[in-house]
Amino acid sequence: xxxxxxxxxxxxxxLLEATTFSQRLKGLLFTQYMSExxxxxxxxxxxxxxxxxxFTIDTxxxxxxxxxxxxxxxxxxxxxxxxxxxxxxxxELAEGSAQKYNLQIGAKLKVLEA
Numbered sequence: 083x084x085x086x087x088x089x090x091x092x093x094x095x096x097l098l099e100a101t102t103f104s105q106r107l108k109g110l111l112f113t114q115y116m117s118e119x120x121x122x123x124x125x126x127x128x129x130x131x132x133x134x135x136x137f138t139i140d141t142x143x144x145x146x147x148x149x150x151x152x153x154x155x156x157x158x159x160x161x162x163x164x165x166x167x168x169x170x171x172x173x174e175l176a177e178g179s180a181q182k183y184n185l186q187i188g189a190k191l192k193v194l195e196a
Contacts, residue, residue, distance in 0.1 A: 083196045086121055086173065093175070093183055094121035097193065101125050110135055110174060118182075122174040123193065129165040130172055132157055138177040143169030148191045155180045 086094035096119055100106045106124050110116065111134045124130065130141055136159060143152040143166040151168045156177060173191070 084193050085196050086123075087192045087194060088183060088185065088189055091183060093179065093191070094173075095119040095196075096121075098122045099125065100127075110139070113137075116174075116176045118176045118179065120176070121179075124172040124174065126170065127172045128167060128169045130157070130163045130174065132159045132161050132163070135159045140175045140177055140180040142173040142175065142180065142185060142191075144171045144173060144191065146170045148193065150185060150187050150189050150191065153180050153185055153187065 084097040085092055086097055100109060100122060106127055109124065110122055114136055116137055116139065138156055138158045141154045141157055141163055142150055145151050152166045154163050157163050
């Protein structure tokens with residue numbers, strides 16, 4: 083299992099990863115709830131949707147070097163998120179996580195093996 087950190091602060095204890103088209107397409111569909119310790123990393127992704135989801139999420143768009151380039155807080159179900167051309171990956175987090183951890187554009191995240 084992988085984890086996500088901002089400096090020494092753990093943002094995600096259990097990171098799910100979507101590396102293929104079908105994994106990215108499915109994303110969090112059919113998931114009833116997202117706990118604060120979980121997150122989903124969508125690799126090679128510039129835009130997300132929440133059609134068929136049952137809960138609101140925060141999305142963090144990252145460069146290839148894992149630098150935050152855009153944050154979309156409170157993306158509710160059945161919506162299309164913003165297209166972020168500078169984004170390379172998207173980290174989906176539980177609603178409120180971006181504010182809780184004071185995520186800022188320019189900060190770098192680290193993905194580490196647990």
